[in-house]
Amino acid sequence: MSAASKKIEEGLEHMRNAEKSLKTSLLKWRPDYENAADEYNKAATCFRNAKSYEQCKDCLLKAVECFKYNKALFYAAKALDQAVLVSKEMGDLREVAQLAERAANMFQTQGNAESAAASLDKAAKVLEQQRPAEALRLFQHAAEISMIQDSTRQAAEYTSKVARLHVKLQQ
Incomplete structure (x- = not known):
């Protein structure tokens, strides 16, 4: 298994953790946006390291939404800045x-x-x-x-x- 595929797998695991944080249940009434945003950021870093830029950008945009729900606009803006750089890497301007x-x-x-x-x-x-x-x-x-x-x-x-x-x- 190559390093890139390991990073992609690690990124997918972080995405699963983020989605799990967003789910509600009988005992958990509210989504945990803070943890989800953190997991999406970690996933984005993994995907960027694996040069899977489309998945990286997707995770960053999901992190932005989680930060907005959590009213952490500074961190949402930082994630958008990173999405700009990822778009540059993709050549999609x-x-x-x-x-x-x-x-x-x-x-x-x-x-x-x-x-x-x-x-x-x-x-x-x-x-x-x-x-x-x-x-x-x-x-x-x-x-x-x-x-x-x-x-x-x-x-x-x-x-x-x-x-x-x-x-x-x-x-």
Whole structure:
């Protein structure tokens, strides 16, 4: 049995544990979202190590939902950030902007605007070469967040990236 298949099996075991945590019964009236989110994160790590990126992304998105139920938006946003990086590894950039926007909204809701802007910046850098229009929108949003937070230096940096992309897109 190869190392990758061992990691996949370990990831599947973590998924089973997560699903078990979400079940209710006669004596267990509420799902244990905290444990389920932790198990989904562990499964995602196993799948990432095994280079099974589709399963990894699926587990991260399930962890996001569990974190949201548990009102742990910071950790949900971190999981979405990881999903952006996994999407990059898969070469599937279609959902990157949407995932980054969701992460930024969660970071802002938590009161962590710097992390929101950093998340948008990271996703925009992923999209910059193949999807410059989406990257432009993310950099603009990051600049707006930085301006609201009175971080003018950071906002100027994002604005220069916006200008560079406008030139690249010839707008």
